[in-house]
Each structure stands twice: as C-alpha cells, then as structure tokens.
Amino acid sequence: MLVKLTYYGTNKPTLINLKGVTNIYQVFDKINRRFVTKVCFDANNYLNVEESLQTIMKLEQNHLKGEYQDLDFENPQVFDEKIEEDFKKTRRNQFEIYNENQW
Numbered sequence: 001m002l003v004k005l006t007y008y009g010t011n012k013p014t015l016i017n018l019k020g021v022t023n024i025y026q027v028f029d030k031i032n033r034r035f036v037t038k039v040c041f042d043a044n045n046y047l048n049v050e051e052s053l054q055t056i057m058k059l060e061q062n063h064l065k066g067e068y069q070d071l072d073f074e075n076p077q078v079f080d081e082k083i084e085e086d087f088k089k090t091r092r093n094q095f096e097i098y099n100e101n102q103w
Contacts, residue, residue: 003059003069008036008048016047018060026053 007014008029016039023040027048037053040046049056059069 001060001063003056003063005039005047005056006050008050011050014047014049016049018056024053024056 001018002015003018004013005016006012020041021039022042023038025038025040026035027038028034029036029048035052036048037051037056038046038048039056051059063069
C-alpha cells in the first residue's frame with residue numbers, strides 16, 4: 001500500500017509502502033524546533049516526513065475503506081530554476097576556460 005508523504009527538509013513528495021514499515025513515531029528536530037515523524041523500515045533505514053502520526057493513520061484507514069489518496073505531484077519550480085542557474089554558470093566557466101586557452 002503506497003501513500004504519498006512529504007519528505008522533511010525538502011518538501012518533496014515521497015511514496016512510502018506502509019507494508020514495509022516497522023515503526024512510526026515522532027521526534028523533535030532541535031535545529032528547527034519542531035516535531036517530525038520518523039518512519040522506520042527494516043534494518044536501519046528510516047525517513048523523516050512532515051505529516052503527523054494522525055495523518056498517516058488516517059491515510060491507512062481510508063485506504064482500507066477503499067478511499068484512495070490523491071496522488072497529484074506538483075513539480076517545484078525552484079528545482080528547475082536551480083538547475084538552469086547551475087547550467088548557465090557551468091557553461092560560462094567552460095567558455096572562459098576555453099577563451100583563456102586560445103591565447
């Protein structure tokens with residue numbers, strides 16, 4: 001059973017298979033001074049997400065009732081802008097290095 005949650009820190013959508021989850025509990029982020037939910041899988045794998053325990057539990061209960069979650073993903077524009085800025089900077093640096101080597 002896949003549910004869409006929000007990865008803590010980046011606010012990107014993350015699909016989690018709740019069948020592979022062993023524990024879910026809240027932890028306190030001392031840096032940002034707020035609670036986040038830690039989703040633990042087998043071995044030492046875990047994920048911190050923005051949603052609360054109650055929200056995750058409600059998603060699971062709704063799924064068991066046949067009410068499925070809306071899985072529309074929004075593409076963050078910030079990521080696209082960062083890629084383009086990085087590309088332009090890299091191209092500019094390559095162009096400058098090329099021109100320096102010509103003389």
